[in-house]
Amino acid sequence: MSARVLVGVKRVIDYAVKIRVKPDNTGVVTDGVKHSMNPFCEIAVEEAVKLKEKKLIKEVVAVSCGPQQAQETIRTALAMGADRGIHVEVSGKDYDNLGPLQVSKILAALAKKEETSLIILGKQAIDDDCNQTGQMTAALLDWPQGTFASEVVLEGDKVKVIREIDGGLETVRLKMPAVITADLRLNTPRYATLPNIMKAKKKKIDVVKPGELGVDLTSHLEVLRVDEPPQRQAGMKVETVEELISRLKEAGRM
């Protein structure tokens, strides 16, 4: 199959880091803080690489939008088995305002340019938890989407996606080209082996500017303020259900 898969990988603050809000409440502290690939993006890369190892698709292209450091995230994808990378250079104020709408416009433009059969993304990023980019990208391209994927099976020119939904599992069959977003149980991402880290050094990363793709990065959203969540207060124990109801009424919760 001559299929090409585009995988989006986002550089986020590492999941283990304790997040701190900046003193001016404009955002969180990112300087000097450890960053890594979004865990759901790792799962997306793993799925794409597995498809390639099964010889069901031909090429895995890893894409990341951001400043120079985004290339580190692309290199990690290359070390996991992606064939080449595309770094869409976005920095400064544009990067601060980069959200799902802007990224989906970029991915849609790249998908057309690169003759893509499948776009695989993480279901959401752990920094903004938006869960929108996959859906928006599919809409912009007018492609079918299989989100929250816990299983992906290629069937000729169609792809079967088993989705994790509130009620259980839903199976959809999409005609390619299509967009898939990866959920937690889709797979267990591999570690980058030393030999693959060495091979990744030789793989190409093309740098592209959003303007070259005809994408307008203007954001219609403005972040007014970022605060820490309120400190968790101690709870209280009640003896009876009646007491529970009366306390809830007292607190104006009922």
Next chain:
Amino acid sequence: RSRAAVCGAVRRGSRRLSHVAQLPEVHRMLRQTCRDFAERELAPVASQLDKEHTYPGRQVRELGKLGIMAVEVPESLGGAGLDYLAYGLAVEEISRGCASTGVIVSVNNSLYLGPLLKFGSEEQKKQWIPPFTTGEKVGCFALSEPGNGSDAGAASTTAQLDGDEWVLNGTKAWITNSWDASATIIFATTDKAVKHQGISAFLVPMPHPGLSLGKKEDKLGIRASSTANIILEDCRVPKENLLGGLGMGFKIAMQTLDSGRIGIASQALGIGQAALDCAADYAHKRTAFGAPIAKLQAIQFKLADMAVALESARLLTWKAALLRDAKQPFTKEAAMAKLAASEAATFISHQAIQVLGGMGYVTDMPAERHYRDARITEIYEGTSEIQRLVIGTQVLKEYQG
């Protein structure tokens, strides 16, 4: 002349050290992979592996797949084809998760694959290296005996040529990986008359007729790695199993240990880092006198001393690795690294227990395991006393007229 050689080495080493502020990309990625592996696969089970004295077979095989069991071995023989700086970083990160796994990795890389790479014939390399790169098999290194540890030249294990076979007799002691190994490099006296120059090295598969293992030692630390005597009773190996030339054994052992010291220094760094992490994290959380103990100068000074000891030892270790990678003499630096890192590990883990107070003394926290694991690093692969002899001798050589 010797001063010029040393200055040249330092200058060449210093140029490479410009990337001490930031490691090359491959090394950063490798370090991250090993750290992720250690955090997810080793740290959660390290306490149990220690309690049950269990060899981490599955984890070692996973490490084999990552290329960590044979970092320096060329790709043609199944290794990762990387340098010693990469190896040191890998061992440190692995040891930070589990010190026992760290020593298993280090012994296989430095003490078994190392001498084979350096002194083995092409046939020996092809036969004895590839199966030991995947994590399926590990090797070990048998130099010490019940009667001599530091006094390596006094080897009383003998090897006599009988037709086409060498016949080995004697006992080796304190052999790491012994119960889990599939091959060993054994040092035996072939000519007692010439003392140091009468020792030779032999490749012996395990298990093998005439080779038996003593009981597993019940150790204070690194309990997931096996340590035991290797007993040789008319153990016969083909004469092709001689490693290097006849009488080269002592030289092979000493050169092998030079590199092994970088591995053990890295292991000690990993233990020290884990202990420091534990103490610093606790200092933020534990309150006393109305505030986290992190606010107290006594704790801050301890953590400062711990961090300085660790970072100094780390730089010495990296320097030794960089010199070795640049094919410069590195005996002194490797000994300094091992000495500094092992003493740092014991100091840091000792202070970590102090920071944790009572919690440091119980198995609920890993501090007590780090304390027990750290202790051996001052002893094996050359005691701190031997390291001081090596360093002192090298220093004096530099000033010789």
